[in-house]
Amino acid sequence: MIESIYAANEQRYDGRMKYRRCGKSGILLPEISLGLWHNFGGVDLFSKSKEMLHHAFDEGITHFDLANNYGPPYGSAEETFGKVMKDSFSPYRSELFISTKAGHDMWAGPYGEWGSRKYLMNSLDQSLKRMNLDYVDIFYSHRYDPDTPLEETMQALIDIVRQGKALYVGISKYPYEAAQFAYNYLKQRDVPCLLYQGRYNMLKREPEQEGIIKQAKEKGSGFIAFSPLAQGLLTDRYINGIADDSRIGRGGFLKKNELTEDILSKISKLSEIAAERGQLLAEMALAWLLKDNSVTSVIVGASSVSQLDKNLNAIKNTAFTDNELSLINNILDQ
Numbered sequence: 001m002i003e004s005i006y007a008a009n010e011q012r013y014d015g016r017m018k019y020r021r022c023g024k025s026g027i028l029l030p031e032i033s034l035g036l037w038h039n040f041g042g043v044d045l046f047s048k049s050k051e052m053l054h055h056a057f058d059e060g061i062t063h064f065d066l067a068n069n070y071g072p073p074y075g076s077a078e079e080t081f082g083k084v085m086k087d088s089f090s091p092y093r094s095e096l097f098i099s100t101k102a103g104h105d106m107w108a109g110p111y112g113e114w115g116s117r118k119y120l121m122n123s124l125d126q127s128l129k130r131m132n133l134d135y136v137d138i139f140y141s142h143r144y145d146p147d148t149p150l151e152e153t154m155q156a157l158i159d160i161v162r163q164g165k166a167l168y169v170g171i172s173k174y175p176y177e178a179a180q181f182a183y184n185y186l187k188q189r190d191v192p193c194l195l196y197q198g199r200y201n202m203l204k205r206e207p208e209q210e211g212i213i214k215q216a217k218e219k220g221s222g223f224i225a226f227s228p229l230a231q232g233l234l235t236d237r238y239i240n241g242i243a244d245d246s247r248i249g250r251g252g253f254l255k256k257n258e259l260t261e262d263i264l265s266k267i268s269k270l271s272e273i274a275a276e277r278g279q280l281l282a283e284m285a286l287a288w289l290l291k292d293n294s295v296t297s298v299i300v301g302a303s304s305v306s307q308l309d310k311n312l313n314a315i316k317n318t319a320f321t322d323n324e325l326s327l328i329n330n331i332l333d334q
Ligand code: NDP
Pocket: 034, 035, 036, 037, 038, 039, 065, 066, 142, 172, 173, 197, 198, 225, 226, 227, 228, 229, 230, 231, 232, 233, 235, 236, 237, 245, 246, 247, 248, 282, 299, 300, 301, 302, 303, 306, 307, 308, 310, 311
């Protein structure tokens, strides 16, 4: 069977996607980015993963977020991306902003996780091979390592840029003090931190409450939100029970015990406000994050093109009235 050759939608930059400047940098990122943590692994149907990647790019999503251990199995999301890179995206490499990370467990033995220079450098080399890339656009330290001197981790990031294997660097899930050190260390060596990646959604507001978003802005870095839909809780996915093909149903990282009566009640009340705004809950949840200009982008996950399309609708209305915000806060604070 001869597969048709992919040609990107010529209208992809017609205004359907909006782009925001990433901190004080030259980079613009799409308001909606696509993450490959779930649904792009070796266990998933390649044709479906490919369809979502093509569709995302056709709709103006230029930023794809990966990490060494996304799958399952570990590494396989990068392999999926690598296949699509080779088969379809290679003519568009300069239009793509691709990330990967190292920090969580990846391979056995003492050098397969955390923040050593040894791990970060070996891991990125492996990632580049799997993704069929010469360089990534941004390489992240995926988590703060309390046992490795931060100087070592940051210097590895800097040297990776100097080697030409990443154009920019970022940090993910760093506590405030460690982030402060990282921003300063990187800046002093002329490799400023491009992005802080943190979990941020209506149900998990730590980056806002702990000053992480404000700090990123002050340091000239962008902030990008992961799990913006709380892994699917902030959608209509669980309103009528747990479907077998949902993240909870499949036994993924989202656990059944997180779907409490309290969360269900919040989801249902938030859905009513979304409906009054003419949005689905998923759209409103993303719009609520994007109302703050310090949030450069939100990295959504999706298990189908139709979910992705719904999420893309969010950018059409990211303005909230004071009344809506106070109603939402009342629900979230209950
Ligand atoms: P989301 O919060 O966007 O959750 C995505 C899941 O929600 C989908 O897989 C789908 O689940 C469900 N969903 C999405 N859209 C809809 C919709 N419109 N209607 C109904 N259900 C919907 O994000 P993720 O938790 O997947 O995280 C996104 C990305 O963030 C990751 O891929 C990764 O790139 C990054 N990330 C980074 C981390 C870090 O440590 N830096 C940690 C975690 C994520 P279902 O399968 O049930 O259909």
